Amino acid sequence: MTTSRAIEVKDLTKSFKGKTALDRVNFSVDEGEMLVLVGASGSGKSTLLRNINGLQIADRGLVKIFDAPLQDNGKHHSRIRRLRSQIGFIFQQFNLVSRLTVLENVLIGNLAKVSLSRSLFRQFRQWEKTQALAALERVGILEQAYQRASTLSGGQQQRVAIARCLVQGAKIILADEPIASLDPESARKVMELLTQLNREGITVVTSLHQVQMVRQYFPRAIALRDGQVMFDGTVAELNDNKLTSIYGSAVEELVLRGHGDFGVANNLLVKADGERF
Amino acid sequence: MQSENPSDYLSINTNSQRIISAEVSQMLAKEDKRVTTGKIIFLIATVVILVFSYRQSELNFLLLFQRGGNMVEYIKSYFPPDFSYWKTYLEDTLITVSMGIWGTLLAAIAAIPLSVLASENVCPVWIVQPTRRLLDAMRAINEIVFALVFVVAVGLGPFAGVMALFIHTTGALGKLFSEAVEAIEPGQVEGVRATGASKIQEIMFGIIPQVIPLWTSFTLYRFESNVRSASVLGIVGAGGIGVSLYQSFQSFDYGKVCAILIILILATSIIDTISAKLRNWLV
Numbered sequence: 150m151t152t153s154r155a156i157e158v159k160d161l162t163k164s165f166k167g168k169t170a171l172d173r174v175n176f177s178v179d180e181g182e183m184l185v186l187v188g189a190s191g192s193g194k195s196t197l198l199r200n201i202n203g204l205q206i207a208d209r210g211l212v213k214i215f216d217a218p219l220q221d222n223g224k225h226h227s228r229i230r231r232l233r234s235q236i237g238f239i240f241q242q243f244n245l246v247s248r249l250t251v252l253e254n255v256l257i258g259n260l261a262k263v264s265l266s267r268s269l270f271r272q273f274r275q276w277e278k279t280q281a282l283a284a285l286e287r288v289g290i291l292e293q294a295y296q297r298a299s300t301l302s303g304g305q306q307q308r309v310a311i312a313r314c315l316v317q318g319a320k321i322i323l324a325d326e327p328i329a330s331l332d333p334e335s336a337r338k339v340m341e342l343l344t345q346l347n348r349e350g351i352t353v354v355t356s357l358h359q360v361q362m363v364r365q366y367f368p369r370a371i372a373l374r375d376g377q378v379m380f381d382g383t384v385a386e387l388n389d390n391k392l393t394s395i396y397g398s399a400v401e402e403l404v405l406r407g408h409g410d411f412g413v414a415n416n417l418l419v420k421a422d423g424e425r426f
Numbered sequence: 427m428q429s430e431n432p433s434d435y436l437s438i439n440t441n442s443q444r445i446i447s448a449e450v451s452q453m454l455a456k457e458d459k460r461v462t463t464g465k466i467i468f469l470i471a472t473v474v475i476l477v478f479s480y481r482q483s484e485l486n487f488l489l490l491f492q493r494g495g496n497m498v499e500y501i502k503s504y505f506p507p508d509f510s511y512w513k514t515y516l517e518d519t520l521i522t523v524s525m526g527i528w529g530t531l532l533a534a535i536a537a538i539p540l541s542v543l544a545s546e547n548v549c550p551v552w553i554v555q556p557t558r559r560l561l562d563a564m565r566a567i568n569e570i571v572f573a574l575v576f577v578v579a580v581g582l583g584p585f586a587g588v589m590a591l592f593i594h595t596t597g598a599l600g601k602l603f604s605e606a607v608e609a610i611e612p613g614q615v616e617g618v619r620a621t622g623a624s625k626i627q628e629i630m631f632g633i634i635p636q637v638i639p640l641w642t643s644f645t646l647y648r649f650e651s652n653v654r655s656a657s658v659l660g661i662v663g664a665g666g667i668g669v670s671l672y673q674s675f676q677s678f679d680y681g682k683v684c685a686i687l688i689i690l691i692l693a694t695s696i697i698d699t700i701s702a703k704l705r706n707w708l709v
Contacts, residue, residue, distance in 0.1 A: 204616060204619065230622045230624065232622075233622035234621060234622025235622075236620075240616070240620075242613055244614055246631060246632055247614065249631070260621055260622065260627045261621060261622035261623065263627070265624070268626060268631075269626070271631070317621050
């Protein structure tokens with residue numbers, strides 16, 4: 150049986166005010182894969198993820214989700230909302246609606262299936278609430294269902310965001326630095342959750358700084374530099390020498406940012422770069 | 427201890443001057459001058475405007491002083507206040523407060539869609555600009571003027587007053603509401619958008635929950651000032667306590683005027699206090 154193609158990106162190019170953010174990016178992800186995007190800040194990881202679900206539109210190039218075009222040469226496809234509803238998105242800053250309850254935030258995952266009139270009154274059905282509560286139970290924060298989202302810790306908020314993806318019925322989850330703002334224990338929980346979901350068949354694409362996490366959880370990696378794909382292969386191939394050859398002295402920044410909690414001193418990359426900091 | 431020898435100061439000065447580098451003295455030279463041509467022009471312009479507007483407004487404080495005796499006589503005629511019609515005044519005050527309630531409520535409802543249309547972070551500029559101009563026009567014209575118009579249209583009475591408050595307050599609240607919308611956290615809206623939600627759903631779930639506390643606070647604030655405005659709308663026949671106030675003025679019945687003013691002051695301070703408590707509790 151051939152697996153179907155979940156994401157296909159062709160010649161995606163985007164620049165902001167003359168600065169290139171993505172430069173002819175090409176790759177594809179099969180259904181059920183777990184892929185990590187690595188690269189220093191500003192290398193184009195976020196831009197790429199945001200283009201895959203159409204939160205941003207590129208200047209040129211094509212993004213297809215399950216063979217349906219989502220954006221093509223700088224234009225949304227008319228079905229973008231339908232396609233987006235199959236893609237869960239997890240943000241570094243969680244992006245929950247802080248004044249709504251945890252349950253309501255999870256119910257937001259349902260919106261693509263909710264009629265306009267019910268949306269206007271923020272009305273949800275009993276079974277939708279049951280489903281949302283079940284998703285919260287799954288991520289382990291059922292107890293907090295009726296609290297405001299802003300009262301939760303970062304790790305809990307990120308798990309609410311994952312529950313929102315579950316209610317969405319997402320077949321693909323895009324996660325943009327999902328653990329960069331979390332403590333190590335919360336980060337581990339979030340990564341385990343994503344791995345579990347991947348085992349159940351959800352395609353996961355994550356951007357990460359922490360090279361240790363990359364090696365622990367991901368089979369395949371794409372390395373970006375200045376908006377170009379510099380490497381696309383198994384994580385095993387992406388060893389320290391490879392990373393140094395791609396990033397040169399910038400490898401330091403790649404490891405440094407946002408992972409102070411992960412034992413920098415033991416990181417192989419530091420040795421590879423021959424720098425102390 | 428203070429130095430006794432003035433030459434000590436001098437030597438310190440010369441010492442420190444010796445240490446000062448060229449860069450520091452260059453920087454010192456760059457310090458903004460206290461007196462510049464621009465500032466002088468600005469000062470002259472201000473004086474000219476003040477003198478001109480003084481003449482235009484026919485200010486004459488000397489006159490106020492010379493006729494101070496008349497003022498005292500006049501104010502004396504307000505006392506004692508004549509509460510013989512206090513029941514009518516209380517009923518009128520209730521009408522005035524009711525006008526404030528409905529004028530504000532209708533305005534708040536109308537301001538919700540208008541404010542979203544006037545927010546740059548939600549709508550394209552070709553919608554934002556016309557909506558803002560409309561709100562400006564509603565706000566620019568005083569309630570009294572609108573009341574005159576509505577008295578002609580719907581006749582004398584509080585309904586004309588409610589409509590006048592409604593139009594003016596919509597302009598004011600629309601602007602305030604849209605400022606709240608423009609200050610939201612975009613990330614939260616993006617979180618909603620990423621699930622495949624429509625624009626209306628983004629507004630209902632991503633924007634409105636963020637602005638509700640501010641919106642409510644603005645609305646209560648406008649309610650307070652609308653009760654104050656409603657009390658004078660009666661002067662042009664648009665109902666409420668203003669009608670009695672005007673009639674008493676016309677018949678030189680200053681004792682009654684005084685009684686009405688006392689009731690008004692009490693009513694508005696009670697409303698202000700309650701509303702301020704509510705607003706504090708909200709934000």
